Amino acid sequence: MTDNQIPAELVMTGIAKVYGTNRAIDDISATVPAGQVTVIVGPSGAGKTTLLRIICGLDAPTSGQVHFDGAPIDGVPDGLAMVFQDYSRSLFPWLRVEANVGFPLRRIDKKLRRSRVMEALEAVGLAGKEHLYPWEMSGGMQQRVAIARALACHPRLLVMDEPYASVDAQTRAELEDLLLTIQATMKITVLVVTHDIDESVYLADNIIVLSKAPSRVSEEIPVRLARPRDQITTKEDAEFIRLRAHVLRLLRNIPEAPTGAGSLAAKVTA
Amino acid sequence: MSVLTRAAQPGVSASDLPRRSRLIGRRVVLSAIVPILILLVWWLGSLSPTKGLFIASPLATVVRTFQDFLGGNASHLFLGTVAWQDLLPSLWRATVGFWLALVVGVVVGTALGVKPVVAALFQPLVHLGRSLPTPALLGVFFLLFGTGDWPKVLLIAFGVIWPILFNTIDGVQGIGTGRAHVAEVFKLRRRDVLFRILLPGAAPKIFAGARVALSLSLIMMIISELQKSRNGLGYLLVATQRNFDYPGFWSVLLVLALIGIILNIIIVRIERRVLAWHQGATSQHD
């Protein structure tokens, strides 16, 4: 894509969100570094979707602030694109793939739009499928269309809310690798929300672990696994196994095993 | 039927073409049974010594329909005098009334659908309008709008707007927060949201409403012409009965039935075209 697309940095400070008497988010401060993959992982109901809605400017926090490249956000920031969890409700069944992907680009010239749509479809491996309707495709292909729609905007920050929660395991692995390839070639900032621990470790440069609601940041974990990652070799790496055990403990609120035995114990249980 | 298929079975060839054509033939035969029965009952009724006086025979009705509605020369587009004097004015009023209802119903329905506050504000009025029996308003419309075409057109529009209005509101509200978020995150233009998300998304519901409205508009068309009218099919129904012209009366009924059938064929065709995506999308989710 265009090489002047500088990845964006996102900073959350003291975010809280209260719905009536229900305190969904207590206090979240974290940084999503530019040009990296950050994964937010947390139990169901931890307020992950709520947090993303605040980051996207769809919803205002009760207190706290989000900065997008240093500027406080007010409304949806320019350069932010999103992939929603439920492709069947985020794509438009009355539009063909090409029109779906090009929809956000309706302000720009037709020829340029078409070339950007084709480029995005190419990137997600759907070249030649532009004349299909979403409902003529499998779930995995539909989610690729949703990813292509986000990429066609040339985003500086790509936000994804449990993007692979409704596809089968095989497709999920393919889409994880697709995301990593895209991120490596385009060098954009990626923020993914998931409740899948393996996925969080596999994708991330940084993991933000959330506690149960009212949620706080349990820990920010840097992941130093080598890239490019591989579904088999990365997942049998001792560091991968140690990290997934560590995240699981945090989520289940189990104290860490004594130092030294940690990685061994994790290996045995895995 | 079963005798037929069984007799043919031993000779079934590798090609399934004869089987296909037999299936189609079977469907044609099946769908012809009920109309033939109706014709038979009609014909028997016309022979009845007591009721026969009021029931023109099917043949007399068809002959009369051709004379009245199709007797013209080329300069009259081969349409008969009655077609020009009564059929076309009726259809014109029904068409204008229907389209008026469609436009107003979709515009108002969309406005009410996207603004829940406005919808709540107008809800009592809408329910009042819907529950008024439209035929009873005939006199009011004549008082308000004189005696020309307008009271009739407006009565038809008023009578048929409700299914369109309610279905549009329903359809627009059914778009869902998911698609609303897409529109917001991707900063879609307001008119794109309106014309490419809201209206297409609501189209299946709007179509269902329009279909009901279309058949209602024929009913309202007749009702609006029963009083204070100098032409139209409704007027003709009253006039022929008054003159004991039963073949004429029955020919009007036949024409009305034909209009209903033709309109239905047209709307099914349009629906198949415009809503192909809807059939595809819903069949995938089954």
Ligand SMILES: Nc1ncnc2c1ncn2[C@@H]1O[C@H](COP(=O)(O)OP(=O)(O)O)[C@@H](O)[C@H]1O
């Ligand atoms: N619009 C809303 N109104 C009221 N409560 C909400 C709303 N959205 C989310 N919540 C509440 O906030 C909490 C977190 O929800 P959510 O962000 O969807 O969690 P997650 O995505 O982590 O599963 C839940 O208790 C949910 O009931």
Ligand SMILES: [Mg+2]
């Ligand atoms: Mg969620």
